[in-house]
Amino acid sequence: MAEPLRVLVTGAAGQIAYSLLYSIGKGDVFGPKQSLVLILLDIPPMMGVLDGVLMELQDCSLPLVSSIVATADPKVAFTGVDFAILVGAMPRREGMERADLLKANVKIFESQGQAINSYAKKTVKVLVVGNPANTNCLVCMKNAPSIPKENFTCMTRLDQNRAQAQIANRLSVSCDAVQNVIIWGNHSSTQFPDAAHASVDINGKKENVVAAVKNDDWLNGEFIKTVQVRGASVIKARKLSSAMSAAKAICDHMKDWWFGTPEGSWVSMGVYNNGSYYGIPADLIYSLPVTIGKGGEWSVVPGLTITDFAREKMDLTAKELVDERDTANQFVQPQ
Incomplete structure (x- = not known):
């Protein structure tokens, strides 16, 4: 059994974590031979609920889990972690302006970035799930200057999975028959699900995929819109957010980051853009197609043809991210 990995999940008393923690603990992410220390962080008012989650994980009797820590103390939670999955965030409430949401989350992710900087391993890999995920990730990254920028990502894998499922349903194939769908940009309703470079095994x-679907109107219209608003559609139907599919996407994202992507395939991740990728403005966490090596190093897929239609969509979501970043910067505390 390998030396235990210390894996932190924030917002650990929430419904996404409730679906996520068991999957991590039984080996769906880091494999069946990798032992784990699970660290559960939440805010003090949630500690009663978190105690219940802790008891359930103990009762699962998971062989890979060597120990579990449940805490409201960021120092305890972040010390020596190998992976930090930041699920907890301030949700948008009815009547809340976007600036108010950003202001609340800047405070959260500033403090978590500072905790990562002070206590985590310098090799820690950070996945931000809590929304607005791209900008929360950027804030967190900027508050952890001792950690490589490449070690901060945000999740757009749920959007990729949604897009693959829509295409698979359209073509009556299994989801794993569809490869290399791209999510460009923000994890929001401006994101651009792009099937132009995707393939399908029939x-x-x-x-x-474009040749197989034989319907550009669907691919450029209903397909994109369905993926963009899928989260809202789930909430409308379920009266709760999409916890099960989000947890599955977290596992997919982290598994690929740990093991690497298969040859010939890529995945979508929100990563730090230094201005050298596909004409996207610098200093954004922007979802791009990446391949991942066995050591966890990601590389943006080069040389993809960008049509005028795609360019317009990619620029629109970039503009939203620039606006979010600039708004968030108004609330950043001077160091």
């Missing part, structure tokens, strides 16, 4: 033959 009866053992690989085809371009």
Whole structure:
């Protein structure tokens, strides 16, 4: 059994974590031979609920989990962690302006970035899930200057999974037959789900998705809109957010970051853009197609053809991210 990895999940008393922690603990992310220390962080008012989550994890009797820590103390939570999955965030409430949401989350992710900087391993890999995920990730990263920028990502894998599922349903194939759908930009309703470079395996033959679907109006219209508003659609139907699918996407994201992507395939991740990728403005966490090596190093897929239609969509979501960043910067405390 390998030396235990210290894996932190914030917002650990919430419904996403409730679906997530068992999957991590039983080996869905880091494999069946990797022992784990699970660290559960939440705010003090949630400690009663968190105690219940702790008891359930203990009662699962998971062989890979060597110990579990439940705490409201960031120093205890972040000390020596290998992976930090930041699920907890201030949700947008009815009547709340976007600036109010950003202001609340800047405070949260400033403090978590500072805790990462002070206590986590310098090799820690950070996944931000709590929304607005891209900008929360940027704030967190900027407050942890001792950690490489490449070690901060935000989750757009749920959007990728949603897009793959829509195409698979359209073509009556299994989801794993669809590869290399791209999510560009922000994890929001401006994101651009792009099937132009995707492929699908139909009866053992690989085809371009656009050629297989044979309906540009659907791909450029209903398909994009469905993926963009899928989270809201789930809330409307379920009266709760999409916890199960979000937890699955977190596992997918982290598994690929740990093991690497298969040859010939890529995945979508919100990563730090230094201004050298596809004409996207610098200093944003922007979702891009990446391949990941066995050591966890990601590389943006180069040389993809960008149509005028795609360019317009990519620039629109970039503009939203610039606006979010600039708004968030108004609330950043001077160091």
